[in-house]
Amino acid sequence: MAGVARKTKAKPSRPKRTKRAPPKKPGKTRRTTGATRRPSTRGSGGTRRKPAPTAPGSRGGQPPGGGAGSSAKLRIRMFRVGFGDFFLLTVPTPKGDRFILIDCGVHHTDLGSMRDAVAQMARDCGSQLALVIMTHRHADHISGFGTCRDVFAQFTVEQVWMSWLEQTSNPNAMAYQASLTTAAARMGQALAVRLAAKDDDDTRQLLAMAENITGGLDATGRSTGNQAALDVLHGGFKNKPQYCFFRAGDIPTLPPDLAAAGLTAEILGPPADPQLIKQMQNKTQQYLDANHATDQPVKSKDPFPAVFRAREEDYPKSAFKFYDARRMTQLIDAVQPDVLAAQARAADNTLNNQSLMVHFTFGGKKLLFVGDAQWGNWENFLYGGAYGPGRTALTERARTILGQLDFYKVGHHGSANATPKSAVSAMREGSAAMCSTQTGSYSGVPRLPLLEALSKTMHGQVARSDQVAVDGTAAEKTAGPLPSQFQSQGGKLFVDYQL
């Protein structure tokens, strides 16, 4: 009951835009909040210790500085799953440790460690999560919810955060997401046809982009992978959590125990553009229509009857004065645009720009989780709109936030267009970063100059998920050793950082 009271009390302070899905039945909500009480009694016994003996082998070496005196320290655990994000935050509260899960997915270069990682996470938190954050609906951020739905079915979750574009009660948002998925599914099919005809890296990468949106297709060409994961997020937990949908500028109300521990949060993205959905929907409509015309094998009839066909000899000599006929036809054949590729990339960016950007403050420490936010999303936060003539300076707020940062989750697996240089240079010197990445997935990911720039700003405190091994895959040699400020249990499965 206390939880409910707190909720109503906090309500007026929140900005109008912050929406929660209204609880279906008041009775259920009460039960939900009731459920949140349980971990407090169970968890206080030492959630951090308890799972230790059950962990297979590697759990023994608790980092010396971390465990003992640091009841006030927050721990970030990054799991290595391949090309995907999977983070668990442990927040010490007066009632014991509470847990926040940020994304759980892998897509390209799946190392097969997802199940191990989820099992480890379940032990870590005793299947009790105060908060689940889904940054955006790409397979590499949510697939784990689908593949491990049996594990998540045993979880109690207090709150789930998603972007406003995921609000099930917003028919426009839902229609938009559905059309984007359909478009991606069609692009995927077309790209698969192309790949079968000619195997090349570019096509493979584009196909991966399309599949990242759908999460893979079943035999009938219906998108299943991501839907399964979304189904879990929207109702596959043991209890019915409270759902919150945010956009830039919102100040969420955290679950009571986290709030009591002094954790606060602010949403920096995605931007709240009322026109956004409409514009994007128009685009998607065009992807759909254009796709008929691009890579589908041409079955429809020719535009003109055969009588109009001609040969180059039917043209006067003057027509080929500058370019001969062969060269001209070659040119036309060569400059046919690769619309499909542009669409696949655009769709990929669109989804990344839906990413929820969350800024946490805990015990004076500031943490920034940006999902896969790319330029559109960042620009809004950094410059208050599109970076362009007359708008090239960081806003005061962006400078403050970045200048006081203690921890940064590197966006989009360290790709070139996901962490602007201006953001890196504005970050506080000596802060730390974690980058969940995997070489050989996308060209230019992770982008080494970016990681080097981060490392320079952060005095070397940048960890990569591929600096630890998982069953069947060794640590990536080119990634170098794990910096000493981070901890890993026997160099396997996950990396920890405490602050």
Next chain:
Amino acid sequence: MARQKRSAPSKAAKTGGGGGASRLAAASSVDELFVNALIPRPSERPLKIYAFDPSVGRFLGNCMMAKVRYESLDPGPVGTNFAVIDYDGTAKTFYAPVDLNSPDVMIGGGLDPSQSDPRFHQQMVYAVAMETLQRFELALGRRVRWRGVQRTSGGEYAIPRGAAQRLTLFPHAMREANAFYSPEAHGILFGYFQASQINPGRNLPGQTVFTCLSHDIIAHETTHAVLDGIREYFTEPTNIDVPAFHEAFADLAALFSHFSHKEALLDTLQKTGGELFRFHLQPEARVAPGEKVMLQDQIDQPNPLIELALQFGEASGARAGLRNALGTPPDPDDIKHKTEPHERGSILVAAVFDAYFTIYNRRTAKLFRIYRAGGGRDVPTDLPAPLADQLAAVASCIAEEFFTICARAIDYSPPLDITFGDFLRALLTSHLDLHPIDPDGVRDALMQAFRLRGIVAEGAEYFSEESLCWPKVNDSLPRVEGLAFGDPNGLTLDEKNENGDVLRAYAKKNAAALGFDSTVAPIAAASFHPMFHVGQDGSLYVSMVVELVQTVSVSLSDSDEDEADASSSLPLRSGVTLLIAQDPPENGVRPAPRVRFVIPKHRSAERTARMRSYYARTGRLLRGRDSRDHESRFQIDFSLLHAEI
């Protein structure tokens, strides 16, 4: 420069007419001097076209006669400025070319409009492209050349010598809902596609839609090519406004061409009661309040004058034209959030059209007052024909004035890295030069319209006309000795070579004053065009627009430890546009040419950051596998730009 050099010989042949001189010599007596059996060479060739596109149907004025400059044409048509080659890259076949010089075709003013005959398509593409080109030539006061130098150093796409004279048009290049100007193919490719099965608009579901039958699309793409020919570096998307500017400018040209067709204007005037800017036309037959629409004549139609590419938009399921000139109410925040080139470009288009309609209202107010004084109703439901005629004349006259200042504003823009604010300053300055007396407040209308949409000019200190116009240069800058202006038909090869040397020498000598650092790289004279116009005061103004550009290579990332291969550098350019005036002789001596304006785009940390940021946003920082990719990735790819419309 190279572009200039190559274009030398074409003109005399074109404008010379028949060889009358020799025949005159044969005249035996003075009386016969005035007798001539030659048929005068026609100045125009009439050709039938769609004023909008086939979907508009029997809308009055949709089937119209375009008048294009007369020239002898080979089948294709293949002429001096354009060659239409109908090669289909999807079906891998040529289609039969139309012979516009055949008497059977000529007698009817070309083939009748038809969707099923590719030869009509060729005729329409040729006619509209010519029309657009001529409009630019008229506005600029000079002949326009196509891009004559390759943009990337790879030899594969080199433009052959002389090809700068002629652009190739491919009316059915591919099966795709797309049409684009391709600098690589040195031509414009039009696609065709199947209309949406679900939502085909006024088309038949699944019918073939030809982009080459849309007046707007042809005019739009031709404008891209014209702009690329005039300005060498406008295809380098160095900031978010550059691609948007390209789109906006092409849309402006396409929209203003609507206002030059009197038939279409008259019909729209009737259906809007003289208010040309209305979104919707009044239906032919009135619908009583509460009554349902029963007849086709009762359906209200969008105003075709302010919509672009109706059929294309409808066929792809958008239910309306691609864009319209006054789509959304002005919002100064749009400029912050609209980043997609077409959306962002439409802010600029809306600003210019806001000013256009403001002036239309100002200049027609008196006509309406006279109409009312004569007993007319407040909002005319049935416009008297003479009034409609007058209104149409005013509308097309203002359209011409606006088109001219827009086209001329290109000459008043910095040579690269243009922003919307630069364009505003260029518009105002070009208008001030052409129409110093401005009783209807055109400049003020433009300023206010741009301000309403949040477009501000960088570096302008006040929101006032004098502050927004480019500042004039004072006497401290030396005169440009030895510059040759030729005559309005162009420069000779010698004059061009001479001018190139003069300008490079001038730039080197005055590098510091012009804002260059002459030690880092040579300063190139990218182009120079003489311009002639008769001012409002009746005197002839002779001037020359010159682009000076300096290019240095900078690292892609701002950290030095980046990979040191070639692809991690990008060309960083700075430059100035000079407007140089040739004043009339004084005391029998022609003074040396005087620099009036220096329109700068200098190197600055902010510009570099802006460029890097734009490249990051658009994914250009990621290197492709293609070796050609290195330089071409820093160019606008029109094919993909339009595919995403």
